[in-house]
Amino acid sequence: MKLDKIKQEMIEVGLITLYFFVCFAVFMIIKKLLLIQYQISFYGWATTIVGALAMGKVVFLIDKLPMHRWLQKLRPIREITIKAVIYTGITIGVSILEKTVHFYLNEEPMEWSHHLFGERKVALFLAHGIYLYLCFVIFYFFQYLDRHIGREVWFDKLMKRQD
Incomplete structure (x- = not known):
């Protein structure tokens, strides 16, 4: 029974993380496109991934309060x-x-x-x-x-x- 709950919560955290990854990736792409006109290179995939992982975990935990x-x-x-x-x-x-x-x-x-x-x-x-x-x-x-x-x-x- 506990294994099902853990599995359910892992899927929930994964879905929240995936949502925020998509949101942050869209923002990063917009930022990159805006900076192209100034010939500024911008790489933010690591920040996007880490931010999504952190945001997914934090939102999941705070929503349980x-x-x-x-x-x-x-x-x-x-x-x-x-x-x-x-x-x-x-x-x-x-x-x-x-x-x-x-x-x-x-x-x-x-x-x-x-x-x-x-x-x-x-x-x-x-x-x-x-x-x-x-x-x-x-x-x-x-x-x-x-x-x-x-x-x-x-x-x-x-x-x-x-x-």
Whole structure:
């Protein structure tokens, strides 16, 4: 019985990770296409893969916390919007924290705000934030549909095919 639960959760984490990999890959391709006009090479597949793995695991674990129960009582649009805003804020906050720690370990602390929030950096954070928000909205929309239409329609078929 526990083996089935582990198998089910691994498939769920895999699907979440795959979704975020596709989202991050699309964003990376758009970024690469935009940078071509300036003749700037950009390679971000490793970041895309690691980001998707981390995001898939974190989203899966946080969604299992009981704090999400009160959100499920709200109207669907509010639930989806609030979850997307919270996750986007957390993701951007962690990104800023990571860049801050990296900067303090490698550079002089006096230039931190300019390095992190310079002219073009704010636009980049904003672009990433908007894209992440849209990824989370789509993710939680489909999660809501899955919860209300029922997992029996597709998830059980997936489990039976592997047996």
